[in-house]
Amino acid sequence: MESSRPFISRLVNVLEKGGHTVLDPWDLAEPFSEEQESARHISDEKTRREQFHRISMAIAGQNHQLLKEADGILAVLDGSDVDSGTASEIGCAFGIGGKIINGYRNDFRRAGENDGCLVNLQVQYWIEQSGGQIYTSLEALRDCRWA
Numbered sequence: 001m002e003s004s005r006p007f008i009s010r011l012v013n014v015l016e017k018g019g020h021t022v023l024d025p026w027d028l029a030e031p032f033s034e035e036q037e038s039a040r041h042i043s044d045e046k047t048r049r050e051q052f053h054r055i056s057m058a059i060a061g062q063n064h065q066l067l068k069e070a071d072g073i074l075a076v077l078d079g080s081d082v083d084s085g086t087a088s089e090i091g092c093a094f095g096i097g098g099k100i101i102n103g104y105r106n107d108f109r110r111a112g113e114n115d116g117c118l119v120n121l122q123v124q125y126w127i128e129q130s131g132g133q134i135y136t137s138l139e140a141l142r143d144c145r146w147a
Contacts, residue, residue: 008076011104011138015074018142023070028062067093072100072146075127077119077134078107087123094126101127102144103134 005026012022032055039051067073073093075086082090093099103119105111111119118124118134127134135141 011074011076011141014138014141018144020146023066025063025066028066029059032059063089064092067099068096070099072102072132074141074144075101075103075123077103077105077111077123079111080107080109081111082119082123087120090123090126094130099130100132100146101130102132102141102146103127104136104138104141105134106136106138 008024008026012024015022035055036052039048039055042048042051067089070093073089075082075090077086090101090103093101103123105118112124113121118136124134131145133144135144
């Protein structure tokens with residue numbers, strides 16, 4: 001399974017070598033690290049929850065803006081089931097419209113409902129209906145279609 005931060009850096013490198021400009025949502029979350037660390041030390045539970053909620057909504061809002069700005073979307077689909085946040089982003093990107101959504105899955109575990117699906121059938125449906133596909137090698141991603 002390849003979904004760690006070091007892998008994401010490798011993935012960005014592959015895409016950039018293919019001539020793609022990458023908008024990485026993890027980069028936008030980085031400035032919130034200090035705020036999150038500060039929130040962890042708030043002793044009042046209600047205040048701590050409010051702070052984490054505010055930070056979380058700000059991160060999610062930035063991610064939504066990236067989805068709107070991007071020409072296409074690449075979703076990392078590794079795991080025993082597609083990450084719920086990733087599945088949500090796929091649905092959001094499809095709903096925005098006009099964006100090809102491609103997926104990357106190099107996980108050997110079966111994640112689809114049957115032999116015809118690499119991942120959850122609804123996730124695969126949104127990807128394919130957008131004009132995208134699921135890739136199983138990094139090399140193939142270099143030349144994937146985004147428009």
